[in-house]
Amino acid sequence: MLKILINIKTYANYSTYTVNRGFLMILEEFRPFWINQRQFQVQNDKMKDFITFLLLEGAEIYYRYSRNDDWTPLKDPREYKNNSSDQDRK
Numbered sequence: 043m044l045k046i047l048i049n050i051k052t053y054a055n056y057s058t059y060t061v062n063r064g065f066l067m068i069l070e071e072f073r074p075f076w077i078n079q080r081q082f083q084v085q086n087d088k089m090k091d092f093i094t095f096l097l098l099e100g101a102e103i104y105y106r107y108s109r110n111d112d113w114t115p116l117k118d119p120r121e122y123k124n125n126s127s128d129q130d131r132k
Contacts, residue, residue: 046096047113048105056083069095 044064050057059074060081068074072092074082084092093116096103104113 044096044099044101046101046103048103048116050105050107052107055086057086057089058083064101066096066099066101 044066045062046066047060047062048057049060056075058077058081062080068082072084072088072095074084076082093103097117103116105116106113
């Protein structure tokens with residue numbers, strides 16, 4: 043089982059992904075920027091398509107907005123919101 047953790051950065055134009063368990067071959071169309079062997083970044087404008095891709099590959103996905111937040115399981119790409127204006131209002 044592939045397990046992905048997403049640290050969402052509402053103040054930037056990318057989010058950081060960590061492959062916690064499993065192996066993933068990422069299509070070049072998502073233009074990943076690899077930080078190390080387990081972490082990479084994807085631009086937010088590619089995010090919804092990328093999350094749909096991950097879910098179709100059977101990934102177990104969790105996300106959070108800050109280290110103080112709990113990991114939230116993601117089941118549907120429509121649940122994922124990376125809109126900084128929504129976060130700024132909270």
